[in-house]
Each structure stands twice: as structure tokens, then as C-alpha cells.
Amino acid sequence: MLNIRRDVKAQSPKKEGKIKIGKPKQVAAGITGVRKSFSIGISEAGLIRTMKTMRSVNKFDGYDCPGCAWPDPDGHRSSFEFCENGAKAFATEATKKRLTPSLLSSKSVQEWSNFSDMELDKLGRLTSPMVLRSDSNFYEEISWNDAFDMIAESVMNLNDPNEAVFYTSGRASNESAFLWGTLARQIGTNNLPDCSNMCHESSGVGLTSSIGIGKGTVTLDCFDKADLVIVIGQNPGTNHPRMLSALANTKRNGGSVISINPLLESGLNRFKHPQEIIRLLGRGTPIADAHFPVRIGGDQALLQGIAKVVLDNDGVNHSFVEEHTEGFDDWVEHISSVKWEDITKQSGIEKEHIIEIGNSVINANNMIICWAMGVTQHENAVATIQEITNLLLMGGHFGRPGAGACPVRGHSNVQGDRTVGINHNPPSSFLDACERETGITMPRDSGFDSVEFIQASRNDKVRLFMALGGNILSAMSDTEEVANSIRKIDLTVQISTKLNRSHLVTGKQALILPCLGRTEFDQSGFVTVENSMGVVHSSNGNLEPASTSLLSEVGIVSGIGYGIAGSDPFKWDEMSKDYDKIRDLIESVLPIFSNYNDRVRQNGGFYLPNGPRDGPTWDTPSSKAIFHSNSIPIRSIKENRFILMTIRSHDQYNTTIYGMDDRYRGIYNSRRIVMMNRLDMDDLAINEKDEVQITSHFMGRKIVSDNWKVVPYEIPRGNLAAYFPEANVLVPLESVAKGSNTPTSKWIEVSVKPQ
Numbered sequence: 001m002l003n004i005r006r007d008v009k010a011q012s013p014k015k016e017g018k019i020k021i022g023k024p025k026q027v028a029a030g031i032t033g034v035r036k037s038f039s040i041g042i043s044e045a046g047l048i049r050t051m052k053t054m055r056s057v058n059k060f061d062g063y064d065c066p067g068c069a070w071p072d073p074d075g076h077r078s079s080f081e082f083c084e085n086g087a088k089a090f091a092t093e094a095t096k097k098r099l100t101p102s103l104l105s106s107k108s109v110q111e112w113s114n115f116s117d118m119e120l121d122k123l124g125r126l127t128s129p130m131v132l133r134s135d136s137n138f139y140e141e142i143s144w145n146d147a148f149d150m151i152a153e154s155v156m157n158l159n160d161p162n163e164a165v166f167y168t169s170g171r172a173s174n175e176s177a178f179l180w181g182t183l184a185r186q187i188g189t190n191n192l193p194d195c196s197n198m199c200h201e202s203s204g205v206g207l208t209s210s211i212g213i214g215k216g217t218v219t220l221d222c223f224d225k226a227d228l229v230i231v232i233g234q235n236p237g238t239n240h241p242r243m244l245s246a247l248a249n250t251k252r253n254g255g256s257v258i259s260i261n262p263l264l265e266s267g268l269n270r271f272k273h274p275q276e277i278i279r280l281l282g283r284g285t286p287i288a289d290a291h292f293p294v295r296i297g298g299d300q301a302l303l304q305g306i307a308k309v310v311l312d313n314d315g316v317n318h319s320f321v322e323e324h325t326e327g328f329d330d331w332v333e334h335i336s337s338v339k340w341e342d343i344t345k346q347s348g349i350e351k352e353h354i355i356e357i358g359n360s361v362i363n364a365n366n367m368i369i370c371w372a373m374g375v376t377q378h379e380n381a382v383a384t385i386q387e388i389t390n391l392l393l394m395g396g397h398f399g400r401p402g403a404g405a406c407p408v409r410g411h412s413n414v415q416g417d418r419t420v421g422i423n424h425n426p427p428s429s430f431l432d433a434c435e436r437e438t439g440i441t442m443p444r445d446s447g448f449d450s451v452e453f454i455q456a457s458r459n460d461k462v463r464l465f466m467a468l469g470g471n472i473l474s475a476m477s478d479t480e481e482v483a484n485s486i487r488k489i490d491l492t493v494q495i496s497t498k499l500n501r502s503h504l505v506t507g508k509q510a511l512i513l514p515c516l517g518r519t520e521f522d523q524s525g526f527v528t529v530e531n532s533m534g535v536v537h538s539s540n541g542n543l544e545p546a547s548t549s550l551l552s553e554v555g556i557v558s559g560i561g562y563g564i565a566g567s568d569p570f571k572w573d574e575m576s577k578d579y580d581k582i583r584d585l586i587e588s589v590l591p592i593f594s595n596y597n598d599r600v601r602q603n604g605g606f607y608l609p610n611g612p613r614d615g616p617t618w619d620t621p622s623s624k625a626i627f628h629s630n631s632i633p634i635r636s637i638k639e640n641r642f643i644l645m646t647i648r649s650h651d652q653y654n655t656t657i658y659g660m661d662d663r664y665r666g667i668y669n670s671r672r673i674v675m676m677n678r679l680d681m682d683d684l685a686i687n688e689k690d691e692v693q694i695t696s697h698f699m700g701r702k703i704v705s706d707n708w709k710v711v712p713y714e715i716p717r718g719n720l721a722a723y724f725p726e727a728n729v730l731v732p733l734e735s736v737a738k739g740s741n742t743p744t745s746k747w748i749e750v751s752v753k754p755q
């Protein structure tokens with residue numbers, strides 16, 4: 001009985017078309033981007049729904065794009081306030097296709113798992129709650145009440161509240177996320193892993209340790225005023241496309257942009273603004289003034305090299321450093337002791353080029369440093385982010401317009417979820433306030449993050465797993481290990497809009513609870529979200545829901561809460577009636593949300609306080625910002641091995657696959673590809689499109705993955721890149737960043753063998 005579902009595939013099957021390799025694009029967005037935006041919308045949602053969604057996305061009274069967390073302009077909104085990838089995200093949510101109970105029940109989970117991730121997404125919207133019982137391989141329909149009862153019974157059967165785990169994806173609104181955290185804590189656990197554990201956790205840890213807040217310190221307007229923006233480990237053209245408009249503004253106002261990344265991504269090359277007809281027809285705005293192809297994992301060394309140049313030329317803002325910081329002298333001593341030889345060897349960048357970047361930093365009155373997963377998913381990620389902060393502190397780039405730190409978040413409300421309490425290690429002040437305002441006794445022990453959750457379930461310590469959105473199986477590292485761990489859980493519950501692989505690789509029993517999407521009208525009112533720059537604003541869908549059986553996320557969380565705990569002391573039965581009441585509750589727990597309901601009704605919402613940006617002030621033990629000194633890791637790998645990093649294609653958004661093409665990089669019809677430097681290919685006598693086997697090596701463990709087609713690409717020698725989530729299988733679960741426990745998806749030691 002236990003092995004009834006052993007044949008369910010945890011990875012997308014290897015069925016692909018004939019790979020086509022062209023030249024990487026020199027220009028991002030442009031007319032092709034506009035055409036793609038419309039064509040995907042019309043094919044999925046039809047003309048009328050497409051126009052309706054396009055007209056209201058990211059508008060003051062509209063809904064928040066369910067894509068990335070890039071902010072919208074404060075004072076005005078244009079007619080079409082979205083990018084190609086946003087269009088894909090909302091069009092596929094607004095799709096007319098429906099995965100009805102009879103369709104979902106018509107195949108076993110084994111059969112559905114033979115569908116690729118893209119094919120699963122194209123099945124359309126889930127319409128009714130479904131259950132997968134322990135003695136069946138087929139989902140069947142279940143009523144909402146029976147589903148809630150099943151969860152309540154599972155909670156009653158726990159031996160310990162810490163056998164329950166509550167996962168959150170970055171789509172959840174502030175309101176549903178706050179209730180989700182409350183529900184977990186009412187059961188008695190802080191087991192609240194979230195998708196942030198896998199992406200920007202290192203940013204939160206690094207920034208908090210340096211400047212006392214785990215968030216960025218710039219606003220969108222800062223890009224108009226910056227005279228230098230450094231973009232490190234980030235591919236904005238695909239992952240945060242409207243950031244290109246902000247960078248184009250920097251350029252038009254006389255500023256410079258420097259790109260530091262193993263790959264030169266087309267978005268940073270040249271950009272044609274989709275909303276500006278003159279520029280659409282022209283050659284586009286050149287974005288990066290210079291590109292430096294740092295070796296994978298060499299950012300920290302490069303940043304210390306830049307710091308060395310600035311210190312050697314006394315480009316320090318001494319009055320700022322004196323007044324606002326501590327640890328500067330120790331850091332100067334440390335940087336002076338770092339050898340140029342180590343810097344150039346680890347970073348792969350020549351000294352003369354590092355001097356070039358250092359001179360730009362010295363000459364910048366207002367500097368912004370942006371980064372994303374290319375920085376955060378390394379063993380030394382926290383140290384690298386502290387180094388970014390050191391550079392900013394040295395020049396005094398806080399507390400004034402046009403300057404600051406800009407970690408760019410990839411999921412629309414991932415930042416807001418953390419702000420309202422999705423935290424496996426919450427501060428006691430937050431728990432005290434929750435206890436006071438809800439009447440619920442709060443658990444005080446730390447809970448599991450995402451990696452710890454998998455390790456616990458592998459050791460039979462998790463019996464109930466519930467996910468508020470997302471696709472944890474595909475988002476996590478070490479896919480097969482994660483799948484085997486999840487299969488051991490008694491009940492897994494997913495609150496979702498569409499079918500994904502996490503609904504197929506399940507616990508012994510599983511529930512799917514279908515919810516409203518962002519684009520859809522919610523009769524209980526609007527919800528709120530926080531973007532990457534700390535702006536809290538409303539999101540108000542206007543489409544008719546995909547099914548009359550859907551509940552909102554808040555409705556589902558409240559239903560589960562009421563089923564488990566009734567309405568004493570916490571009024572679970574009242575939560576979904578009026579979202580203003582939830583916001584009042586959040587405000588009473590978190591004073592930074594003062595006048596929440598009033599301020600969020602203003603056009604564009606409101607900024608949450610941010611000491612380093614508004615002051616600068618520093619919420620650190622000494623009330624000063626801190627320079628941290630970190631040694632560069634001198635890492636070597638065995639001969640004939642490579643460092644592999646995972647990346648996204650242009651036709652995907654996080655784990656959602658829209659298509660098989662990566663237009664900007666010129667790769668079509670295939671996702672099982674590995675990018676390799678031509679000289680490395682020659683060394684291994686490998687030709688373009690040859691299939692290879694990749695083996696990762698970590699602490700004596702090997703993971704083997706077959707059928708990767710080689711694509712020659714401009715990438716530093718010894719480095720490889722392959723798409724996420726397919727390459728996640730090669731990232732060992734125990735390979736994590738120090739201090740943040742984020743999987744090291746950008747540093748995987750591998751060997752490559754022709755097949």
C-alpha cells in the first residue's frame with residue numbers, strides 16, 4: 001500500500017523537440033516582446049479577457065501583476081503597465097481552459113506525471129477541491145467541508161505540533177500570509193518555510209547584519225538620479241523586465257550601468273521600450289556601459305578588489321563612515337591584506353578591469369548596487385552581500401535619493417509575506433504582539449526553513465505538510481531526495497490555481513484546494529502586497545472567477561483554521577467576511593502599518609519605514625551600520641570538473657514553464673541544455689548539440705543526470721549553465737549558504753561525460 005505511487009515522476013519527462021541554436025539577441029523587449037505579450041494573452045484568455053487583464057494590471061485600482069516584485073511608478077501609471085513576462089503570468093492565470101474534476105480524475109497521478117511541466121500548466125485552472133486517498137492513484141472530488149475536516153483530523157492525530165509544516169509561496173497576499181502564520185502558531189509551531197529560503201534569504205541575513213534591515217533601501221525614482229548602477233548576478237531582461245526601463249532612465253539622465261555576471265544577458269545590452277513607439281522603431285537604448293564576465297562564485301573576490309581600488313585612491317566618504325559606521329578600520333586592514341593574485345584568480349577578472357570598475361565607483365556621487373540569485377545562492381552568499389554593503393557604506397550611499405542597496409525579488413509578494421510574519425525564526429517582539437492581539441499562545445522555538453523541512457521529513461518527523469501556493473518539489477534543490485521525503489508524509493495539502501508536479505508527488509494522502517487568482521474578483525474586497533521597494537499597495541482583480549467553487553486564499557485559510565480551532569479565542573469565522581479587519585489586526589501587531597486601511601486606499605499605497613533609506617538610521621545593537629570583514633574563499637575543484645549554475649529561460653517564470661524557447665539567448669525547442677565555453681568543448685571533444693551526462697559531486701555524494709545537450713555559449717571557461725528546475729536534481733540538499741541555509745544552486749561542482 002505504501003508504495004502505491006512509486007512510479008510518479010518527480011522530474012519533468014525528457015520529451016523535447018529538435019533543438020535549434022541561433023545567435024543571442026542584441027536587443028531586449030521591442031516589437032517582438034509586444035507581439036508575444038498579445039499573442040500569449042489571446043491564445044490563453046481570448047481577446048476580451050486579455051484586454052481586460054491588460055488594462056487593469058498594476059493600475060492604482062487594478063490588480064498586482066502575479067509575476068516578479070518590481071515596483072510600479074509612484075505618481076502615475078501608463079495605459080499598459082506590464083512586461084512580456086507579466087503578460088505571460090496573468091494570461092495563463094486568466095486562461096479559459098479548465099481542469100475539471102472529471103478531467104483530473106480521468107488519469108492516475110502516474111499518467112499525469114508523464115506530462116511535462118509545461119503541459120501540466122496548459123491544462124488550465126483547477127475548479128474544485130480534490131482528494132487523493134491513500135489506496136488510490138486517482139484524484140476524486142471532495143467538498144470543502146470534508147476537506148477541512150480531513151485537515152482537522154490530521155492535526156488532531158499529530159504527536160507533536162512540530163510535525164506540521166506550513167509552506168508559503170511569494171504569491172500569497174499580506175492578509176492570507178498573516179492568517180497562515182497565525183494558523184501555524186495556533187497549532188503550536190513556527191515551521192513556516194517559504195520560497196524566500198531558496199532565493200533572497202541570504203540578502204535578508206546579510207543586509208540585517210550590516211544595516212539592520214533585511215530589505216533594499218532604494219525607490220524606483222532613485223534610478224533616475226543614480227550616476228552609477230551596478231547590476232550583479234542578475235538577468236533583468238527575463239526575470240524583472242521592467243527594471244530595464246529604470247536602467248534606461250539612468251542612462252538617459254547621464255548615469256552609467258555596469259553589469260557583472262558570468263553571461264552577458266541581452267537585456268543589459270540594448271533595450272527597446274515597449275511603451276515608447278519611437279524607441280520601438282529605433283535601435284533601442286544601450287544599457288550596460290561595461291560588462292565583466294565574473295567567474296561563477298567570484299563576486300566576493302571581485303567586490304574586495306573594487307574595495308581595494310577605492311581605498312588605495314581614498315575614495316572614502318570619511319564623514320559618513322565616521323558618523324554612521326563601525327568596524328571600518330578592521331575592514332580596511334583586512335582588505336589591505338587580500339592579495340591581488342587571489343582576487344584575479346577567484347574572480348576571473350583582470351586587475352586593470354577591476355581598477356576600471358573601482359574608478360567608476362570613486363567617481364559616483366550616487367551609486368545603486370542591484371543583485372539577485374546570482375549572488376544569493378552560493379556558500380559565501382551572506383559574506384558577498386556584506387561586501388556589497390561595505391562598498392555602499394564606504395561611499396555613504398544611504399539616506400539620500402539615487403543611492404542604496406537593491407536586492408531584486410522574484411516573486412510578487414515574497415517581501416510582504418516575511419514582513420507580516422512568514423518567518424520560521426520570528427522575533428519575540430512580533431510573537432508578543434501576536435499573542436496580545438489574537439489571544440493565541442505563540443510557540444517560541446524556531447521552526448524549519450525549506451531545507452530543514454525536507455531533512456525532517458526524510459527522518460519521518462513531518463506528518464502534515466500544507467502549502468499556500470507554489471510548487472515546492474520543483475523549486476527546491478535535490479529533486480529526487482525531496483520527492484522521497486515528501487512521499488513519507490501522511491497528508492500533503494496544496495492551495496493552488498493550477499496543477500503542478502507537487503500535486504503528483506504527494507504524501508500518503510493529498511488534497512488540492514483551488515483558490516482565486518490575482519486577476520479575479522473577490523467579493524470580500526481587495527488584498528494588499530508589498531513590492532521589492534517596500535511599497536504596500538492594493539490588488540483588486542476584476543475577472544469572473546474560473547469556477548463558482550473557488551474560495552479566496554483568505555477563505556481557505558480561515559476555513560482550515562475554523563475546522564481546527566473553531567472561533568475561540570481567534571475569530572476564524574469572521575476573517576473572510578471583511579479584509580479590513582485583517583488589516584486592522586496586522587496594524588495592531590505591526591505598528592509600521594499605521595493607518596493601514598486608509599493609506600492603502602491612496603493611489604499607489606504607502607512606503608513602509610526604512611531606516612537606512614529614510615534617515616539614515618540603523619536598527620543594529622550599536623545603532624551604527626557595520627563593516628564586516630570576510631576572507632575570500634579560496635576554492636578549487638578537481639581537475640576536469642566544472643562549476644554549474646542554474647538559470648531561467650525567457651519562456652518561464654520561476655517553476656512555471658510557458659514555452660520551450662529562450663529567445664534572448666537564441667536557444668529553441670529544448671530545455672535540457674547545458675551551456676559551455678567552446679574551448680572547454682574542444683578539450684572534451686564535444687560538439688554542439690551532443691548529449692552528455694552530468695554528475696554532481698558533494699562531500700563524497702554523487703548525483704547523475706542524463707541527456708543534456710551541449711550549447712556553445714560565451715561563458716567563462718570551467719563554468720556551465722543549465723535551466724532550473726530541470727538542473728535542481730543536481731544540487732545536493734546539504735549544499736547550502738552559510739548563515740542563510742539557501743541551496744547553492746549557483747555553485748555545483750560537476751563532471752561531464754559524453755553519452
Ligand code: SF4
Nearest residue numbers: 065067068083086242
Ligand atoms: S516587471 Fe515583474 S511585476 Fe512588472 S509586469 Fe513584468 S513580471 Fe510583472
